[in-house]
Amino acid sequence: MTTVPSPCINWCDINPENGYCRGCYRTLTEIAEWSDMTNPEKLEVWTQLSIRKPQAPL
Template structure:
């Protein structure tokens, strides 16, 4: 019997709201096309995007993240 595929690692936190100004999800900081195509990306592409996510937060105005 074959093994089921390994789960795909994702930054999704189930807060799916896209900021019109930055084009980023307010929950995970991915772009809509990245969210939509996540399962089709290679592991290398997903890891590259995941590495960028912490810096993307600065592209969203703090008040939109509830920080002010």
């Protein structure tokens, strides 16, 4: 079984305005729990990232 890859791009900086990492757009909770998530949970996070990214201020 193939695991869903992490969206991490090694630019870890949490935006205090929205709580999303400026590199991957995950929350601290999502980052911390990534390795314990199931593939469907990881895919759901990926879906959320595509929604968050265009809306996240730099």
